[in-house]
Amino acid sequence: KNEVEQSPQNLTAQEGEFITINCSYSVGISALHWLQQHPGGGIVSLFMLSSGKKKHGRLIATINIQEKHSSLHITASHPRDSAVYICAVSLQETSGSRLTFGEGTQLTVNP
Amino acid sequence: DSGVTQTPKHLITATGQRVTLRCSPRSGDLSVYWYQQSLDQGLQFLIQYYNGEERAKGNILERFSAQQFPDLHSELNLSSLELGDSALYFCASSVLAGFNNEQFFGPGTRLTVL
Numbered sequence: 001k002n003e004v005e006q007s008p009q010n011l012t013a014q015e016g017e018f019i020t021i022n023c024s025y026s027v028g029i030s031a032l033h034w035l036q037q038h039p040g041g042g043i044v045s046l047f048m049l050s051s052g053k054k055k056h057g058r059l060i061a062t063i064n065i066q067e068k069h070s071s072l073h074i075t076a077s078h079p080r081d082s083a084v085y086i087c088a089v090s091l092q093e094t095s096g097s098r099l100t101f102g103e104g105t106q107l108t109v110n111p
Numbered sequence: 112d113s114g115v116t117q118t119p120k121h122l123i124t125a126t127g128q129r130v131t132l133r134c135s136p137r138s139g140d141l142s143v144y145w146y147q148q149s150l151d152q153g154l155q156f157l158i159q160y161y162n163g164e165e166r167a168k169g170n171i172l173e174r175f176s177a178q179q180f181p182d183l184h185s186e187l188n189l190s191s192l193e194l195g196d197s198a199l200y201f202c203a204s205s206v207l208a209g210f211n212n213e214q215f216f217g218p219g220t221r222l223t224v225l
Contacts, residue, residue, distance in 0.1 A: 026195050041214070041219050043203075044216070045216065048213045072123060097212055097214075098159055098167050098169055099144075099214065100156070101155075102155060103153055104153070
């Protein structure tokens with residue numbers, strides 16, 4: 001079993017819909033990251049969380065440390081949001097701050 | 112633009128060859144990370160350097176090595192290349208080496224081994 005699990009693996013939405021991507025982890029973490037990877041391959045860091053909730057524009061990320069669960073929400077989705085969204089964690093027991101990644105969620109937003 | 116640069120963008124080579132991938136971190140960042148993204152393994156951590164010294168090691172093969180130079184740029188050397196080494200190689204940087212440092216990713220180097 002992977003230490004970081006994401007769901008769903010694939011998600012198709014219509015423009016304007018509210019989207020939720022989930023991430024569960026099975027080990028102690030120091031921080032959780034949400035990343036976005038566009039078709040060209042580049043990776044952009046969206047959020048880094050260790051507790052609570054963060055908001056940036058139409059994106060909201062939440063984390064529940066007790067339940068070992070995080071969600072990424074996109075409000076009023078747009079075709080330009082189409083990308084792979086990756087959850088990654090910094091594990092407590094590792095040295096340094098290397099990331100362990102989920103498999104990603106492929107999001108397609110249709111106009 | 113994250114401020115992290117990687118060269119080359121694309122690299123095509125043959126099995127058995129050796130290549131060097133280069134990464135320049137964001138100005139002021141002391142820590143550099145290397146990650147590999149392949150179709151079958153997904154994203155995996157390879158190695159981390161902080162201010163010139165190796166800080167953490169992941170699933171890095173013995174055929175691979177890396178270093179961080181005094182000007183903080185880093186190089187990842189891949190030798191005796193195999194078909195399975197074909198992947199996207201990302202470099203990321205952060206200010207410090209601790210757990211709660213946001214990492215900024217470079218555009219990646221796409222390596223194709225024929």
